[in-house]
Amino acid sequence: MYQAMTLLAAETSDVIFWVVIGLLAVMLLSAFIFFMIYGKLWFRGLVSGANIGILEVIAMSLRQVNPKVVIESKIQAVQAGLETKKSKDNNDDPWLVSTNRLESLYLAGGKVHRVVDALVAAKSAGIMLNFDQAAAIDLAGRDVLEAVQTSVDPKGIDCPNPTKSGKTYLSAIAMDGVELKVRTRVTVRTNLDQLIGGATEDTIMARVGESIISSIGSAETHSVVLENPDLITKAVLGRGLDAQTAFEIVSIDIADVNVGENIGARLQADQAEADTRVARAKAEQRRAEAIATEQEMKAKVVDNNAKLILAEAEVPKAMAQAFREGNV
Numbered sequence: 001m002y003q004a005m006t007l008l009a010a011e012t013s014d015v016i017f018w019v020v021i022g023l024l025a026v027m028l029l030s031a032f033i034f035f036m037i038y039g040k041l042w043f044r045g046l047v048s049g050a051n052i053g054i055l056e057v058i059a060m061s062l063r064q065v066n067p068k069v070v071i072e073s074k075i076q077a078v079q080a081g082l083e084t085k086k087s088k089d090n091n092d093d094p095w096l097v098s099t100n101r102l103e104s105l106y107l108a109g110g111k112v113h114r115v116v117d118a119l120v121a122a123k124s125a126g127i128m129l130n131f132d133q134a135a136a137i138d139l140a141g142r143d144v145l146e147a148v149q150t151s152v153d154p155k156g157i158d159c160p161n162p163t164k165s166g167k168t169y170l171s172a173i174a175m176d177g178v179e180l181k182v183r184t185r186v187t188v189r190t191n192l193d194q195l196i197g198g199a200t201e202d203t204i205m206a207r208v209g210e211s212i213i214s215s216i217g218s219a220e221t222h223s224v225v226l227e228n229p230d231l232i233t234k235a236v237l238g239r240g241l242d243a244q245t246a247f248e249i250v251s252i253d254i255a256d257v258n259v260g261e262n263i264g265a266r267l268q269a270d271q272a273e274a275d276t277r278v279a280r281a282k283a284e285q286r287r288a289e290a291i292a293t294e295q296e297m298k299a300k301v302v303d304n305n306a307k308l309i310l311a312e313a314e315v316p317k318a319m320a321q322a323f324r325e326g327n328v
Helices: 002-048 054-062 067-079 099-107 112-125 131-139 144-152 201-218 222-227 229-237 263-325
Strands: 155-159 170-173 178-190 247-262
Touching: 002 067, 054 067, 067 099, 067 112, 099 112, 099 131, 112 131, 112 144, 131 144, 144 178, 155 201, 170 201, 178 201, 178 222, 178 263, 201 229, 201 247, 222 229, 222 247, 229 247, 247 263
Parallel strands: none
Antiparallel strands: 155 178, 170 178, 178 247
16 A cells, blocks of 8 residues: 555656646747747847837737837937937927837837838938827828928929829910910928928929919010019019928929910911901891892882782773763
């Protein structure tokens, strides 16, 4: 009996030993897998001063947040010198690039990398752009990095844009009736304060095109425009066409001016031809009326002759009647 119990205890000890070994192996394997997935990211954040704990990394995964995106963006913000640490006085600082804000932007569907890139570019260029503004611009569907780059390096836009409108020139007619075909180059920079809710560049192009056509139409002769095209651009710039838009117009330059048709002369010729046709139609109408009147008079003459003959035929009858009655 004693030997059986001793053997059972030995077997139980062996089972417990192997169970413990198995648990240790599972724990080591889990730790290895965990380190391969999260340890490298956490260590990068640690040595870079991103101040992201290992528990925060795990919590990101549980919240369906990609830790790699947040940590890499936080590291980039730290290395660029952006404000990444909370202030005791104000934890809602709009300039703060914190881990929670990066996570919130990711969960909202924002492009975290693009927002941080835009903040870094704005800081390098000396542009006042905080995290809240950049995140709002990104969530509004605008490319915040491109907006910052355009604000630093203004871009030129053709007016009209052949890729969108299919036209290569704006057609305008001066007061002397001569057509001018104009192609302009509009240089704009992004207005970050009005980027959200501001009109797009298509609106600016429409306004510029309308103003150029109106300015040329106000010129007395087309030669005035050819001699001083800057008068047109100055007049257009003075109208404040970039109001309530996401861009600021830097300059408007006439790239090319070609003389088209003499629309006024053609219209006058067409009008003269139309007047001639009207006069011919009226003359033909009067001729037809005269012919009709002539035929009507001829018919009346024939009718009167017939009446005269009838009257003459009654004379003998009247005389015969007078003889019969003895009145002659």
